[in-house]
Amino acid sequence: MRFCNQCGHLVEQLIPAGDDRMRYVCTQCHTIHYQNPRMIVGCLPVSGDRVLLCRRAISPRHGFWTLPAGFLENGETTQQGAERETWEEAHAKVANSTLYRVFDLPHIDQIYMFYRADLVGESYGPGTESLEVELFREEDIPWQELAFPVVFEALREFFDDRRSGNYPVRASGLPDNWNNWLRPAEQALTDAD
Amino acid sequence: MRFCNQCGHLVEQLIPAGDDRMRYVCTQCHTIHYQNPRMIVGCLPVSGDRVLLCRRAISPRHGFWTLPAGFLENGETTQQGAERETWEEAHAKVANSTLYRVFDLPHIDQIYMFYRADLVGESYGPGTESLEVELFREEDIPWQELAFPVVFEALREFFDDRRSGNYPVRASGLPDNWNNWLRPAEQALTDAD
Numbered sequence: 001m002r003f004c005n006q007c008g009h010l011v012e013q014l015i016p017a018g019d020d021r022m023r024y025v026c027t028q029c030h031t032i033h034y035q036n037p038r039m040i041v042g043c044l045p046v047s048g049d050r051v052l053l054c055r056r057a058i059s060p061r062h063g064f065w066t067l068p069a070g071f072l073e074n075g076e077t078t079q080q081g082a083e084r085e086t087w088e089e090a091h092a093k094v095a096n097s098t099l100y101r102v103f104d105l106p107h108i109d110q111i112y113m114f115y116r117a118d119l120v121g122e123s124y125g126p127g128t129e130s131l132e133v134e135l136f137r138e139e140d141i142p143w144q145e146l147a148f149p150v151v152f153e154a155l156r157e158f159f160d161d162r163r164s165g166n167y168p169v170r171a172s173g174l175p176d177n178w179n180n181w182l183r184p185a186e187q188a189l190t191d192a193d
Numbered sequence: 194m195r196f197c198n199q200c201g202h203l204v205e206q207l208i209p210a211g212d213d214r215m216r217y218v219c220t221q222c223h224t225i226h227y228q229n230p231r232m233i234v235g236c237l238p239v240s241g242d243r244v245l246l247c248r249r250a251i252s253p254r255h256g257f258w259t260l261p262a263g264f265l266e267n268g269e270t271t272q273q274g275a276e277r278e279t280w281e282e283a284h285a286k287v288a289n290s291t292l293y294r295v296f297d298l299p300h301i302d303q304i305y306m307f308y309r310a311d312l313v314g315e316s317y318g319p320g321t322e323s324l325e326v327e328l329f330r331e332e333d334i335p336w337q338e339l340a341f342p343v344v345f346e347a348l349r350e351f352f353d354d355r356r357s358g359n360y361p362v363r364a365s366g367l368p369d370n371w372n373n374w375l376r377p378a379e380q381a382l383t384d385a386d
Contacts, residue, residue, distance in 0.1 A: 003201035005194045005226070010201075018321065021266070033198070037265050038229050039304060072230050073214070077297035077366055078304060099295060099364035102306075104270035111232060111271060113295075113364075128211065169362035171292035171306075173270055 006031045037109040041081040042069020044101075044158055045094050047119040050135035051155065054089045056147055057131045064147035067114065067154065068092070082115040090133045092124040101157065102171035103150045112150050116158070116167060138162075149174050199224045230302040234274040235262020237294075237351055238287050240312040243328035244348065247282045249340055250324045257340035260307065260347065261285070275308040283326045285317040294350065295364035296343045305343050309351070309360060331355075342367050 001024045004011050009028035016023055016032055024033040044067055045052040053065045068089040072081040079097050086092050094117035103112035124133050136142070138159045146152045153174060161167045194217045197204050202221035209216055209225055217226040237260055238245040246258045261282040265274040272290050279285050287310035296305040317326050329335070331352045339345045346367060354360045 001198045003196055003198050005196050005198045005204070008196035008201050008203075011198070034264065035267055036231050037267055039232060071227065072304070074228055074230055074302040075299050077299050078295065078364065079297070080299075099362065102271065102292060102295075104272070106268050106270050106273075109267040111265070169292060171271065 001033060001035075004029060004031055004033070035109075037106075037111055039072040039078070039081075040069050040110055040112045041072045041078050041085065041115070042067050042112070043082045043086040043094055043097065043115050043117045044154060045086060045090070045092055045117050045119040046158075047122065047135055049162075050137050051141070051158065052090055052092055052119055052124060052133060052135055053141075054126070054130040055132045055134075056129065057126070058129050061147035063131065064145050065142050066147035066151050069112070069114070078113050079115055082113070083117070086117070087127075089127045089130050090124050091127055092133070093120040094118060095120050098167075099169055100167060101154050101169070103153070104171070104173045105150070106173070114150075114154050194226060194228075197222060197224055197226070228302075230299075230304055232265040232271070232274075233262050233303055233305045234265045234271045234278065234308070235260050235305070236275045236279040236287055236290065236308050236310045237347060238279060238283070238285055238310050238312040239351075240315065240328055242355075243330050244334070244351065245283055245285055245312055245317060245326065245328055246334075247319070247323040248325045248327075249322065250319070251322050254340035256324065257338050258335050259340040259344050262305070262307070271306050272308055275306070276310070279310070280320075282320045282323050283317050284320055285326070286313040287311060288313050291360075292362055293360060294347050294362070296346070297364070297366045298343070299366070307343075307347050 001011055004026035007029045009026055011024040011026050013022045014025055016025060054068050055065050056062055068086040070085040083094055083097060086094055097115040097117040100116035101114040126133050141155060194204055197219035200219060200222040202219055204217040204219050206215045207218055209218060247261050248258050249255055261279040263278040265271060276287055276290060279287055290308040290310040293309035294307040319326050334348060
């Protein structure tokens, strides 16, 4: 950020009175421009023993598999955003969406929220941001070709939970050792995320 | 928003190619300025059968009681943000924080996340944004003097859950009828929120 979006004058970085961290502040109108984390919302669409994944047609991680997810928009709920992204990326409708996983990614100023949901029917297909969309059983998940660590972790937890039939809502960062599980893809994932 | 924060030229509102909603776009450098919901994180600090509330020293809702909460900052996890706000507003330390309640407030582009937590010791007091800080039993909660509907609802649910000993994580908007419960304070709450 170099300019004030209110008056167009230069901004500077300083700690405002009563605050304790650096902010962009306009040199002319003194507006403080706070910067806050962004939320990414998505679904884990389930059909029987299978989960719906999308192969990305966009960067980062073009060609890798992901859960349908994207930035939460103003004016929508997290559930609405998760279902909208599922429609846009996988042309899939879901029902019974329930909050399942919150991931904190403070190193990139993002919070992920995944809803677990039932795929409605067997109708799905690639939206403009996907190359293909497919249902996968646990043993068929392309674990080495997943786009992001949060997708790997959410899927791993889901199939574990499925064995117990108990799906607790979890909120945390990635496990400290997540990159040990992904040795071949480690560098690519680190680069992208 | 009137000016591009990258180059200082005027922005205009238009639907970018491949998008489906209006965005602010720079007329000169064509940067798209996305606007996304902000997250507010806080704690519901518990000590035995009592909950810690802060009386607000700032607007909106100056003088009304609230749970310690504030905007999530870049570079922190939601739990860290919730605990930081609890320290800043109530000078209280908590332990065993666990995600308890997510509120969608799409009409004001906010997502709230409350962590349920154990108050450590009996040490607390007003930070600069609080007039006073106090522990309340359920029967002593100032229900008609709560600052925001999300605080009312989180406290109501918490004391209900406490009777069953089961604290499910909930994610939703406010109940459709929330303002029926708050007749005397309804207008003030609507104005503020």
